[in-house]
Amino acid sequence: MRAINRQPRSGVRLLLGALPFVLVAILYLTGSALRLADNPQDKLLPALSTFAATIDRMAFTPDGRTGEILWWVDTAASLARLVVALAISTLISLVIGVAIGLLPHVKALLGSFVGVVSMVPPLAILPILFIVLGLGEPSKITLIIIGLAPVMIRDLALRTEELPRQQLIKAQTLGASTFGIVQRVVLPQILPRLLDSLRLSLGPAWLFLIAAEAIASESGLGYRIFLVRRYLAMDVILPYVAWITLLAFLMDFGLQKLQNRLFPWFAAARAA
Amino acid sequence: MTTISIRNVWKEYDERVVLERINLEIESRAFVALVGPSGCGKTTFLRMLLSEESPTRGEILIDGKPIAGEPTAERGVVFQRYSVFPHLTVLGNVLLALEFEKGGCFARLFGTARRKAIEEARAMLDCVGLGGNEKKYPAQLSGGMQQRLALAQTLIRKPKVLLLDEPFGALDPGIRGDIHALMRRLWNEEELTVVMVTHDLSEAFGLATRVIAFERPRLDPVDGDRYGAVIKDDIEVWPRRIAGQPSPHRDETKSITAPGRDDPAQDQGQARDDLALPA
Ligand SMILES: Nc1ncnc2c1ncn2[C@@H]1O[C@H](COP(=O)(O)OP(=O)(O)OP(=O)(O)O)[C@@H](O)[C@H]1O
Ligand SMILES: [Mg+2]
Numbered sequence A: 001m002r003a004i005n006r007q008p009r010s011g012v013r014l015l016l017g018a019l020p021f022v023l024v025a026i027l028y029l030t031g032s033a034l035r036l037a038d039n040p041q042d043k044l045l046p047a048l049s050t051f052a053a054t055i056d057r058m059a060f061t062p063d064g065r066t067g068e069i070l071w072w073v074d075t076a077a078s079l080a081r082l083v084v085a086l087a088i089s090t091l092i093s094l095v096i097g098v099a100i101g102l103l104p105h106v107k108a109l110l111g112s113f114v115g116v117v118s119m120v121p122p123l124a125i126l127p128i129l130f131i132v133l134g135l136g137e138p139s140k141i142t143l144i145i146i147g148l149a150p151v152m153i154r155d156l157a158l159r160t161e162e163l164p165r166q167q168l169i170k171a172q173t174l175g176a177s178t179f180g181i182v183q184r185v186v187l188p189q190i191l192p193r194l195l196d197s198l199r200l201s202l203g204p205a206w207l208f209l210i211a212a213e214a215i216a217s218e219s220g221l222g223y224r225i226f227l228v229r230r231y232l233a234m235d236v237i238l239p240y241v242a243w244i245t246l247l248a249f250l251m252d253f254g255l256q257k258l259q260n261r262l263f264p265w266f267a268a269a270r271a272a
Numbered sequence B: 001m002t003t004i005s006i007r008n009v010w011k012e013y014d015e016r017v018v019l020e021r022i023n024l025e026i027e028s029r030a031f032v033a034l035v036g037p038s039g040c041g042k043t044t045f046l047r048m049l050l051s052e053e054s055p056t057r058g059e060i061l062i063d064g065k066p067i068a069g070e071p072t073a074e075r076g077v078v079f080q081r082y083s084v085f086p087h088l089t090v091l092g093n094v095l096l097a098l099e100f101e102k103g104g105c106f107a108r109l110f111g112t113a114r115r116k117a118i119e120e121a122r123a124m125l126d127c128v129g130l131g132g133n134e135k136k137y138p139a140q141l142s143g144g145m146q147q148r149l150a151l152a153q154t155l156i157r158k159p160k161v162l163l164l165d166e167p168f169g170a171l172d173p174g175i176r177g178d179i180h181a182l183m184r185r186l187w188n189e190e191e192l193t194v195v196m197v198t199h200d201l202s203e204a205f206g207l208a209t210r211v212i213a214f215e216r217p218r219l220d221p222v223d224g225d226r227y228g229a230v231i232k233d234d235i236e237v238w239p240r241r242i243a244g245q246p247s248p249h250r251d252e253t254k255s256i257t258a259p260g261r262d263d264p265a266q267d268q269g270q271a272r273d274d275l276a277l278p279a
Helices: A010-038 A048-060 A070-102 A102-117 A122-133 A135-162 A166-175 A178-215 A220-233 A234-262 A265-271 B041-051 B090-102 B113-126 B143-155 B173-189 B201-207 B252-257 B264-273
Strands: B005-015 B016-026 B030-035 B056-064 B075-078 B161-165 B192-199 B210-215 B228-237
Touching: A048 A070, A048 A234, A070 A102, A070 A135, A070 A178, A070 A220, A070 A234, A102 A135, A122 A135, A122 A178, A135 A178, A166 A178, A166 B075, A166 B143, A178 A220, A178 A234, A178 B090, A220 A234, A220 B201, A234 A265, B005 B041, B016 B041, B016 B210, B016 B228, B030 B041, B041 B075, B041 B161, B041 B192, B075 B143, B090 B113, B090 B143, B113 B143, B143 B173, B173 B201, B201 B210
Parallel strands: B030 B192, B030 B210, B075 B161, B161 B192
Antiparallel strands: B005 B016, B005 B056, B210 B228
């Protein structure tokens, strides 16, 4: 039988899925054990027990100096920035993207402008943001928005243009106004696609967040990682990276579930 | 009473002439079938009737008045695909037509108005044979049911003109027989002037009162784009079908009253029998 037709059985499927994770874990543990046997003071690949101690210290014990639990303070600070930035980007891209995709005049006005702006490397203008907006929250949130919004706008404009022309004609023959078409035909079909766009933007969003926090901040997951880097504190960095990955994964998963929940028609319509 | 006049209409895209010198008077409640080889401009013609495209030259009048520059509710349409809204249920699709009509700027109905609209929509769905499927989404319907839904959604707005672009082209013959019977019934009962594009001659002669054939007459291999398609044949279907009166064609009256899902093939054969067309 051809390889493209050979389906793994469900048990095999699970096993195959777990395999890469197990391999990475084994590689790490052997590497760590070898290095620690060589030099018990080695900091590069800490043992599991060290991780447990560090996580207990960071996530469950108040900090001696400030009385705060650093892990959660960092998480809350980062998530707040991320969520605010994502919300603003979503709103901007929805309004402008649909307008560009639907209204020829807006497309003529903004189409090429957005195209050019989306090519500006956001990190290159980070210094400008710090100079103009200062080192506080606004500059970090603005960086994420500048990184995400133009791409999302272009994506949503394309998705809007992709709606079959026949649907817009049909709506007009039913007597719909432009506003009516936006509300009843375009928005309901663009919202599930917006969730797709948002899911794809999560990666860049975290990237910009951590970059901004690394450079100027007093809290946040990215800030902590870059702070402890000086002490080669892999026992902090690795759990933080795993935690960020988990958070990003959960957001992605949640958005996917939300899409299925809110737009039950979408999966079938997309396949058609 | 809705007549359509097409006066010396030309359509060109850039250097390419697609249609030329189209003159046509369509009387009220006619059922015109438009046939012709692929690419001869049937869809283009229909799009001009819809105001999706405008003629390069000439004019199109409905009841003696030039048509509006954009699609309006007086001209309903059913396409071969994408005629219904995938994000709305069957009932939602039909309801939307009423909400666009009466729902004001937000296109939504509430309370009694909504209940009345739902009643009206359900009656329309029963009329096209979709009763009981109200809660399904279009993707869960067969091709034939989707086209029935598209008809229901269009007809509930009571358009004067119904434009159809190969609406049944993608359906298999059995289903097509059923939906032809429905189409005949709707044309008989509603105040409609119908223009339908089709590839299927038996469909054209089985439904229409008049069959118009487009063709590109001068096939110049070097300069083929300089001449557009013209009306090559204009055939009155005989014996005459008259909207609202029993059909003189055998068996059609039967299928008006009893559209049976099981015996559609007969209907097809019947249509093929009485097509006395110059091949
Ligand atoms: N927007 C457009 N721009 C340029 N040329 C076009 C455009 N729309 C249609 N045409 C051309 O006009 C001609 C007629 O197209 P049309 O779609 O009307 O044909 P048709 O008779 O409907 O064909 P079919 O039976 O295959 O549907 C084609 O040769 C097509 O290439
Ligand atoms: Mg066509």
